[in-house]
Amino acid sequence: MNIDNLLRECLTTIDSMMPQIMERRFQIQYKPDGSPVTDADRFIEDRLHALLQTRLPGLHFVGEESFDFQSGGQSGYFALLDPIDGTENFCSGLKEWGVSLGIWKDGIHQGSLLMMPELGEHLMTGDSTSALRSRITGFSSSYHDDIAVGIRDAIEYRVTGCAVYNIYNVVRGSFARFVNPKGAYAWDLLPGVMLALEHGCLVRVNDADYHGQFLEPDRKYRVDIRNRHNLHPG
Incomplete structure:
Protein backbone atom coordinates (compact mmCIF):
# COMPACT_ATOMS: atom_id res chain seq x y z
CA MET A 1 0.00 0.00 0.00
CA ASN A 2 1.28 3.45 -0.94
CA ILE A 3 0.67 5.42 2.24
CA ASP A 4 1.16 8.81 0.55
CA ASN A 5 -1.67 7.99 -1.83
CA LEU A 6 -3.83 6.80 1.05
CA LEU A 7 -3.28 10.00 3.02
CA ARG A 8 -4.20 12.03 -0.06
CA GLU A 9 -7.33 9.94 -0.44
CA CYS A 10 -8.23 10.74 3.18
CA LEU A 11 -7.60 14.43 2.48
CA THR A 12 -9.87 14.36 -0.57
CA THR A 13 -12.52 12.42 1.35
CA ILE A 14 -12.65 15.01 4.12
CA ASP A 15 -12.91 17.83 1.58
CA SER A 16 -15.79 16.04 -0.14
CA MET A 17 -17.60 15.56 3.20
CA MET A 18 -17.47 19.20 4.28
CA PRO A 19 -21.19 19.88 3.60
CA GLN A 20 -22.16 16.93 5.83
CA GLN A 29 -23.08 16.61 23.48
CA TYR A 30 -20.70 16.69 26.45
CA LYS A 31 -18.45 13.89 27.63
CA PRO A 32 -18.05 12.92 31.30
CA ASP A 33 -14.96 15.17 31.50
CA GLY A 34 -17.04 18.15 30.31
CA SER A 35 -15.46 18.40 26.85
CA PRO A 36 -17.75 18.72 23.82
CA VAL A 37 -18.22 16.18 21.07
CA THR A 38 -20.31 16.83 17.98
CA ASP A 39 -22.04 14.58 15.51
CA ALA A 40 -19.39 15.79 13.05
CA ASP A 41 -16.60 14.25 15.19
CA ARG A 42 -18.30 10.87 15.02
CA PHE A 43 -19.20 11.25 11.34
CA ILE A 44 -15.58 11.92 10.31
CA GLU A 45 -14.25 9.12 12.50
CA ASP A 46 -16.73 6.56 11.16
CA ARG A 47 -16.07 7.48 7.53
CA LEU A 48 -12.27 7.50 7.79
CA HIS A 49 -12.28 4.29 9.82
CA ALA A 50 -14.31 2.56 7.11
CA LEU A 51 -12.02 3.89 4.37
CA LEU A 52 -8.83 2.85 6.13
CA GLN A 53 -10.19 -0.63 6.83
CA THR A 54 -10.75 -1.22 3.13
CA ARG A 55 -7.18 -0.14 2.29
CA LEU A 56 -5.14 -1.63 5.14
CA PRO A 57 -5.68 -5.35 5.80
CA GLY A 58 -5.86 -6.29 9.47
CA LEU A 59 -5.90 -2.65 10.54
CA HIS A 60 -5.88 -1.84 14.25
CA PHE A 61 -7.65 1.52 14.56
CA VAL A 62 -7.71 3.96 17.48
CA GLY A 63 -9.89 7.06 17.23
CA GLU A 64 -10.65 9.55 19.97
CA GLU A 65 -14.39 8.94 19.76
CA SER A 66 -14.23 5.13 19.65
CA PHE A 67 -11.23 4.55 21.88
CA ASP A 68 -10.32 0.87 22.18
CA PHE A 69 -6.67 0.07 22.76
CA GLN A 70 -4.74 -2.78 24.30
CA SER A 71 -1.31 -1.67 25.48
CA GLY A 72 1.74 -3.37 24.06
CA GLY A 73 3.53 -3.91 20.80
CA GLN A 74 1.36 -3.67 17.73
CA SER A 75 1.94 -5.82 14.65
CA GLY A 76 0.55 -4.98 11.23
CA TYR A 77 -1.09 -1.69 10.37
CA PHE A 78 -2.08 0.77 13.09
CA ALA A 79 -3.97 4.05 12.55
CA LEU A 80 -4.39 6.84 15.10
CA LEU A 81 -7.06 9.49 14.43
CA ASP A 82 -8.39 12.62 16.07
CA PRO A 83 -11.34 13.45 13.80
CA ILE A 84 -11.70 17.00 15.12
CA ASP A 85 -8.91 18.45 17.22
CA GLY A 86 -10.16 21.70 18.69
CA THR A 87 -13.80 20.65 19.01
CA GLU A 88 -14.47 23.60 21.33
CA ASN A 89 -13.39 25.90 18.49
CA PHE A 90 -15.35 23.93 15.91
CA CYS A 91 -18.67 23.93 17.77
CA SER A 92 -18.20 27.63 18.60
CA GLY A 93 -18.03 28.51 14.92
CA SER A 112 0.94 11.36 8.96
CA LEU A 113 -1.53 14.05 7.94
CA LEU A 114 -2.59 17.32 9.57
CA MET A 115 -5.52 19.09 7.93
CA MET A 116 -7.42 22.29 8.75
CA PRO A 117 -10.35 22.14 6.31
CA GLU A 118 -11.89 25.56 6.92
CA LEU A 119 -8.51 27.27 6.64
CA GLY A 120 -7.62 25.37 3.47
CA GLU A 121 -4.33 24.17 4.97
CA HIS A 122 -2.74 20.74 5.31
CA LEU A 123 0.60 19.05 5.80
CA MET A 124 1.43 15.41 5.17
CA THR A 125 4.51 13.23 5.17
CA GLY A 126 6.74 14.13 2.23
CA ASP A 127 5.46 17.69 1.80
CA SER A 128 7.90 20.59 1.73
CA THR A 129 7.39 23.62 3.97
CA SER A 130 8.44 27.24 4.05
CA ALA A 131 11.34 28.44 6.20
CA LEU A 132 9.52 31.22 8.04
CA ARG A 133 11.08 32.69 11.17
CA SER A 134 8.88 33.65 14.09
CA ARG A 135 9.15 34.76 17.70
CA ILE A 136 5.67 33.47 18.66
CA THR A 137 5.17 30.71 21.22
CA GLY A 138 1.89 28.78 21.05
CA PHE A 139 0.50 27.47 24.33
CA SER A 140 -2.06 24.78 25.05
CA SER A 141 -5.46 26.01 26.19
CA SER A 142 -5.45 23.43 29.02
CA TYR A 143 -4.29 25.58 31.91
CA HIS A 144 -1.11 24.77 33.81
CA ASP A 145 0.96 27.07 36.04
CA ASP A 146 3.90 26.71 33.64
CA ILE A 147 1.80 28.39 30.94
CA ALA A 148 1.42 31.52 33.07
CA VAL A 149 5.19 31.63 33.49
CA GLY A 150 5.71 31.02 29.77
CA ILE A 151 3.30 33.78 28.77
CA ARG A 152 5.08 36.18 31.10
CA ASP A 153 8.46 35.39 29.55
CA ALA A 154 7.47 35.00 25.88
CA ILE A 155 8.16 37.78 23.37
CA GLU A 156 4.85 36.96 21.66
CA TYR A 157 2.35 34.22 22.46
CA ARG A 158 -0.88 32.72 21.15
CA VAL A 159 -3.46 30.38 22.72
CA THR A 160 -5.59 28.91 19.94
CA GLY A 161 -7.13 25.76 21.42
CA CYS A 162 -6.02 23.38 18.66
CA ALA A 163 -2.88 21.22 18.77
CA VAL A 164 -3.08 20.58 15.00
CA TYR A 165 -3.00 24.33 14.36
CA ASN A 166 -0.15 24.85 16.83
CA ILE A 167 2.08 22.04 15.55
CA TYR A 168 1.41 22.87 11.90
CA ASN A 169 2.54 26.44 12.51
CA VAL A 170 5.68 25.38 14.36
CA VAL A 171 6.66 23.07 11.50
CA ARG A 172 6.21 25.82 8.89
CA GLY A 173 7.91 28.44 11.07
CA SER A 174 4.91 30.68 11.79
CA PHE A 175 5.39 29.75 15.45
CA ALA A 176 8.81 29.40 17.01
CA ARG A 177 7.55 26.97 19.60
CA PHE A 178 4.53 25.07 20.94
CA VAL A 179 4.30 24.08 24.59
CA ASN A 180 1.75 21.83 26.31
CA PRO A 181 2.93 21.32 29.92
CA LYS A 182 -0.32 19.74 31.16
CA GLY A 183 -0.38 16.95 28.60
CA ALA A 184 -2.63 15.58 25.87
CA TYR A 185 -3.38 12.18 24.38
CA ALA A 186 -1.41 10.70 21.51
CA TRP A 187 -4.24 11.23 19.00
CA ASP A 188 -3.94 14.99 19.68
CA LEU A 189 -0.18 15.06 19.27
CA LEU A 190 1.58 12.09 17.71
CA PRO A 191 0.90 12.59 13.96
CA GLY A 192 1.96 16.24 14.29
CA VAL A 193 5.00 15.33 16.38
CA MET A 194 6.15 12.89 13.69
CA LEU A 195 5.83 15.64 11.06
CA ALA A 196 7.76 18.01 13.33
CA LEU A 197 10.61 15.49 13.53
CA GLU A 198 10.53 15.02 9.76
CA HIS A 199 11.08 18.75 9.32
CA GLY A 200 13.95 19.02 11.76
CA CYS A 201 12.11 20.45 14.75
CA LEU A 202 13.44 19.88 18.25
CA VAL A 203 10.91 17.79 20.17
CA ARG A 204 10.72 16.97 23.88
CA VAL A 205 8.08 14.64 25.30
CA ASN A 206 7.62 14.35 29.06
CA ASP A 207 10.74 16.50 29.54
CA ALA A 208 13.04 14.20 27.53
CA ASP A 209 14.34 14.43 23.97
CA LYS A 220 -1.21 11.81 28.28
CA TYR A 221 2.08 13.39 27.20
CA ARG A 222 3.63 16.80 27.79
CA VAL A 223 5.29 18.27 24.70
CA ASP A 224 7.64 21.10 23.81
CA ILE A 225 8.28 21.54 20.06
CA ARG A 226 10.66 24.14 18.62
CA ASN A 227 11.13 25.10 15.00
CA ARG A 228 14.66 24.63 13.66
CA HIS A 229 14.78 28.43 13.06
CA ASN A 230 13.46 29.23 16.54
CA LEU A 231 13.97 32.92 17.37
CA HIS A 232 12.50 32.67 20.86
CA PRO A 233 15.17 32.87 23.59
CA GLY A 234 15.47 30.21 26.27
Missing part, protein backbone atom coordinates in the same frame (compact mmCIF):
# COMPACT_ATOMS: atom_id res chain seq x y z
CA ILE A 21 -19.57 17.93 8.43
CA MET A 22 -20.90 21.49 8.62
CA GLU A 23 -24.49 20.22 8.94
CA ARG A 24 -23.43 18.37 12.10
CA ARG A 25 -21.37 21.21 13.59
CA PHE A 26 -23.83 22.36 16.26
CA GLN A 27 -25.21 18.96 17.22
CA ILE A 28 -23.27 18.92 20.49
CA LEU A 94 -14.27 29.13 14.76
CA LYS A 95 -12.13 27.91 11.86
CA GLU A 96 -9.08 26.85 13.91
CA TRP A 97 -9.77 23.13 14.15
CA GLY A 98 -8.13 20.20 12.44
CA VAL A 99 -7.94 16.50 11.63
CA SER A 100 -4.94 14.50 12.84
CA LEU A 101 -4.12 11.09 11.31
CA GLY A 102 -1.06 8.86 11.62
CA ILE A 103 -0.34 5.40 10.23
CA TRP A 104 2.22 2.84 11.45
CA LYS A 105 3.16 -0.66 10.34
CA ASP A 106 4.84 -3.10 12.74
CA GLY A 107 5.62 -0.15 15.01
CA ILE A 108 7.30 1.91 12.27
CA HIS A 109 5.80 5.23 11.24
CA GLN A 110 4.52 5.19 7.66
CA GLY A 111 3.00 8.65 7.31
CA TYR A 210 12.03 12.55 21.63
CA HIS A 211 13.25 10.45 18.70
CA GLY A 212 10.10 9.01 17.14
CA GLN A 213 9.14 6.09 19.39
CA PHE A 214 5.46 5.16 19.39
CA LEU A 215 3.38 6.86 22.10
CA GLU A 216 0.63 4.62 23.38
CA PRO A 217 -2.82 6.24 23.27
CA ASP A 218 -3.95 5.34 26.80
CA ARG A 219 -1.97 8.10 28.54
Whole structure:
Protein backbone atom coordinates (compact mmCIF):
# COMPACT_ATOMS: atom_id res chain seq x y z
CA MET A 1 0.00 0.00 0.00
CA ASN A 2 1.28 3.45 -0.94
CA ILE A 3 0.67 5.42 2.24
CA ASP A 4 1.16 8.81 0.55
CA ASN A 5 -1.67 7.99 -1.83
CA LEU A 6 -3.83 6.80 1.05
CA LEU A 7 -3.28 10.00 3.02
CA ARG A 8 -4.20 12.03 -0.06
CA GLU A 9 -7.33 9.94 -0.44
CA CYS A 10 -8.23 10.74 3.18
CA LEU A 11 -7.60 14.43 2.48
CA THR A 12 -9.87 14.36 -0.57
CA THR A 13 -12.52 12.42 1.35
CA ILE A 14 -12.65 15.01 4.12
CA ASP A 15 -12.91 17.83 1.58
CA SER A 16 -15.79 16.04 -0.14
CA MET A 17 -17.60 15.56 3.20
CA MET A 18 -17.47 19.20 4.28
CA PRO A 19 -21.19 19.88 3.60
CA GLN A 20 -22.16 16.93 5.83
CA ILE A 21 -19.57 17.93 8.43
CA MET A 22 -20.90 21.49 8.62
CA GLU A 23 -24.49 20.22 8.94
CA ARG A 24 -23.43 18.37 12.10
CA ARG A 25 -21.37 21.21 13.59
CA PHE A 26 -23.83 22.36 16.26
CA GLN A 27 -25.21 18.96 17.22
CA ILE A 28 -23.27 18.92 20.49
CA GLN A 29 -23.08 16.61 23.48
CA TYR A 30 -20.70 16.69 26.45
CA LYS A 31 -18.45 13.89 27.63
CA PRO A 32 -18.05 12.92 31.30
CA ASP A 33 -14.96 15.17 31.50
CA GLY A 34 -17.04 18.15 30.31
CA SER A 35 -15.46 18.40 26.85
CA PRO A 36 -17.75 18.72 23.82
CA VAL A 37 -18.22 16.18 21.07
CA THR A 38 -20.31 16.83 17.98
CA ASP A 39 -22.04 14.58 15.51
CA ALA A 40 -19.39 15.79 13.05
CA ASP A 41 -16.60 14.25 15.19
CA ARG A 42 -18.30 10.87 15.02
CA PHE A 43 -19.20 11.25 11.34
CA ILE A 44 -15.58 11.92 10.31
CA GLU A 45 -14.25 9.12 12.50
CA ASP A 46 -16.73 6.56 11.16
CA ARG A 47 -16.07 7.48 7.53
CA LEU A 48 -12.27 7.50 7.79
CA HIS A 49 -12.28 4.29 9.82
CA ALA A 50 -14.31 2.56 7.11
CA LEU A 51 -12.02 3.89 4.37
CA LEU A 52 -8.83 2.85 6.13
CA GLN A 53 -10.19 -0.63 6.83
CA THR A 54 -10.75 -1.22 3.13
CA ARG A 55 -7.18 -0.14 2.29
CA LEU A 56 -5.14 -1.63 5.14
CA PRO A 57 -5.68 -5.35 5.80
CA GLY A 58 -5.86 -6.29 9.47
CA LEU A 59 -5.90 -2.65 10.54
CA HIS A 60 -5.88 -1.84 14.25
CA PHE A 61 -7.65 1.52 14.56
CA VAL A 62 -7.71 3.96 17.48
CA GLY A 63 -9.89 7.06 17.23
CA GLU A 64 -10.65 9.55 19.97
CA GLU A 65 -14.39 8.94 19.76
CA SER A 66 -14.23 5.13 19.65
CA PHE A 67 -11.23 4.55 21.88
CA ASP A 68 -10.32 0.87 22.18
CA PHE A 69 -6.67 0.07 22.76
CA GLN A 70 -4.74 -2.78 24.30
CA SER A 71 -1.31 -1.67 25.48
CA GLY A 72 1.74 -3.37 24.06
CA GLY A 73 3.53 -3.91 20.80
CA GLN A 74 1.36 -3.67 17.73
CA SER A 75 1.94 -5.82 14.65
CA GLY A 76 0.55 -4.98 11.23
CA TYR A 77 -1.09 -1.69 10.37
CA PHE A 78 -2.08 0.77 13.09
CA ALA A 79 -3.97 4.05 12.55
CA LEU A 80 -4.39 6.84 15.10
CA LEU A 81 -7.06 9.49 14.43
CA ASP A 82 -8.39 12.62 16.07
CA PRO A 83 -11.34 13.45 13.80
CA ILE A 84 -11.70 17.00 15.12
CA ASP A 85 -8.91 18.45 17.22
CA GLY A 86 -10.16 21.70 18.69
CA THR A 87 -13.80 20.65 19.01
CA GLU A 88 -14.47 23.60 21.33
CA ASN A 89 -13.39 25.90 18.49
CA PHE A 90 -15.35 23.93 15.91
CA CYS A 91 -18.67 23.93 17.77
CA SER A 92 -18.20 27.63 18.60
CA GLY A 93 -18.03 28.51 14.92
CA LEU A 94 -14.27 29.13 14.76
CA LYS A 95 -12.13 27.91 11.86
CA GLU A 96 -9.08 26.85 13.91
CA TRP A 97 -9.77 23.13 14.15
CA GLY A 98 -8.13 20.20 12.44
CA VAL A 99 -7.94 16.50 11.63
CA SER A 100 -4.94 14.50 12.84
CA LEU A 101 -4.12 11.09 11.31
CA GLY A 102 -1.06 8.86 11.62
CA ILE A 103 -0.34 5.40 10.23
CA TRP A 104 2.22 2.84 11.45
CA LYS A 105 3.16 -0.66 10.34
CA ASP A 106 4.84 -3.10 12.74
CA GLY A 107 5.62 -0.15 15.01
CA ILE A 108 7.30 1.91 12.27
CA HIS A 109 5.80 5.23 11.24
CA GLN A 110 4.52 5.19 7.66
CA GLY A 111 3.00 8.65 7.31
CA SER A 112 0.94 11.36 8.96
CA LEU A 113 -1.53 14.05 7.94
CA LEU A 114 -2.59 17.32 9.57
CA MET A 115 -5.52 19.09 7.93
CA MET A 116 -7.42 22.29 8.75
CA PRO A 117 -10.35 22.14 6.31
CA GLU A 118 -11.89 25.56 6.92
CA LEU A 119 -8.51 27.27 6.64
CA GLY A 120 -7.62 25.37 3.47
CA GLU A 121 -4.33 24.17 4.97
CA HIS A 122 -2.74 20.74 5.31
CA LEU A 123 0.60 19.05 5.80
CA MET A 124 1.43 15.41 5.17
CA THR A 125 4.51 13.23 5.17
CA GLY A 126 6.74 14.13 2.23
CA ASP A 127 5.46 17.69 1.80
CA SER A 128 7.90 20.59 1.73
CA THR A 129 7.39 23.62 3.97
CA SER A 130 8.44 27.24 4.05
CA ALA A 131 11.34 28.44 6.20
CA LEU A 132 9.52 31.22 8.04
CA ARG A 133 11.08 32.69 11.17
CA SER A 134 8.88 33.65 14.09
CA ARG A 135 9.15 34.76 17.70
CA ILE A 136 5.67 33.47 18.66
CA THR A 137 5.17 30.71 21.22
CA GLY A 138 1.89 28.78 21.05
CA PHE A 139 0.50 27.47 24.33
CA SER A 140 -2.06 24.78 25.05
CA SER A 141 -5.46 26.01 26.19
CA SER A 142 -5.45 23.43 29.02
CA TYR A 143 -4.29 25.58 31.91
CA HIS A 144 -1.11 24.77 33.81
CA ASP A 145 0.96 27.07 36.04
CA ASP A 146 3.90 26.71 33.64
CA ILE A 147 1.80 28.39 30.94
CA ALA A 148 1.42 31.52 33.07
CA VAL A 149 5.19 31.63 33.49
CA GLY A 150 5.71 31.02 29.77
CA ILE A 151 3.30 33.78 28.77
CA ARG A 152 5.08 36.18 31.10
CA ASP A 153 8.46 35.39 29.55
CA ALA A 154 7.47 35.00 25.88
CA ILE A 155 8.16 37.78 23.37
CA GLU A 156 4.85 36.96 21.66
CA TYR A 157 2.35 34.22 22.46
CA ARG A 158 -0.88 32.72 21.15
CA VAL A 159 -3.46 30.38 22.72
CA THR A 160 -5.59 28.91 19.94
CA GLY A 161 -7.13 25.76 21.42
CA CYS A 162 -6.02 23.38 18.66
CA ALA A 163 -2.88 21.22 18.77
CA VAL A 164 -3.08 20.58 15.00
CA TYR A 165 -3.00 24.33 14.36
CA ASN A 166 -0.15 24.85 16.83
CA ILE A 167 2.08 22.04 15.55
CA TYR A 168 1.41 22.87 11.90
CA ASN A 169 2.54 26.44 12.51
CA VAL A 170 5.68 25.38 14.36
CA VAL A 171 6.66 23.07 11.50
CA ARG A 172 6.21 25.82 8.89
CA GLY A 173 7.91 28.44 11.07
CA SER A 174 4.91 30.68 11.79
CA PHE A 175 5.39 29.75 15.45
CA ALA A 176 8.81 29.40 17.01
CA ARG A 177 7.55 26.97 19.60
CA PHE A 178 4.53 25.07 20.94
CA VAL A 179 4.30 24.08 24.59
CA ASN A 180 1.75 21.83 26.31
CA PRO A 181 2.93 21.32 29.92
CA LYS A 182 -0.32 19.74 31.16
CA GLY A 183 -0.38 16.95 28.60
CA ALA A 184 -2.63 15.58 25.87
CA TYR A 185 -3.38 12.18 24.38
CA ALA A 186 -1.41 10.70 21.51
CA TRP A 187 -4.24 11.23 19.00
CA ASP A 188 -3.94 14.99 19.68
CA LEU A 189 -0.18 15.06 19.27
CA LEU A 190 1.58 12.09 17.71
CA PRO A 191 0.90 12.59 13.96
CA GLY A 192 1.96 16.24 14.29
CA VAL A 193 5.00 15.33 16.38
CA MET A 194 6.15 12.89 13.69
CA LEU A 195 5.83 15.64 11.06
CA ALA A 196 7.76 18.01 13.33
CA LEU A 197 10.61 15.49 13.53
CA GLU A 198 10.53 15.02 9.76
CA HIS A 199 11.08 18.75 9.32
CA GLY A 200 13.95 19.02 11.76
CA CYS A 201 12.11 20.45 14.75
CA LEU A 202 13.44 19.88 18.25
CA VAL A 203 10.91 17.79 20.17
CA ARG A 204 10.72 16.97 23.88
CA VAL A 205 8.08 14.64 25.30
CA ASN A 206 7.62 14.35 29.06
CA ASP A 207 10.74 16.50 29.54
CA ALA A 208 13.04 14.20 27.53
CA ASP A 209 14.34 14.43 23.97
CA TYR A 210 12.03 12.55 21.63
CA HIS A 211 13.25 10.45 18.70
CA GLY A 212 10.10 9.01 17.14
CA GLN A 213 9.14 6.09 19.39
CA PHE A 214 5.46 5.16 19.39
CA LEU A 215 3.38 6.86 22.10
CA GLU A 216 0.63 4.62 23.38
CA PRO A 217 -2.82 6.24 23.27
CA ASP A 218 -3.95 5.34 26.80
CA ARG A 219 -1.97 8.10 28.54
CA LYS A 220 -1.21 11.81 28.28
CA TYR A 221 2.08 13.39 27.20
CA ARG A 222 3.63 16.80 27.79
CA VAL A 223 5.29 18.27 24.70
CA ASP A 224 7.64 21.10 23.81
CA ILE A 225 8.28 21.54 20.06
CA ARG A 226 10.66 24.14 18.62
CA ASN A 227 11.13 25.10 15.00
CA ARG A 228 14.66 24.63 13.66
CA HIS A 229 14.78 28.43 13.06
CA ASN A 230 13.46 29.23 16.54
CA LEU A 231 13.97 32.92 17.37
CA HIS A 232 12.50 32.67 20.86
CA PRO A 233 15.17 32.87 23.59
CA GLY A 234 15.47 30.21 26.27
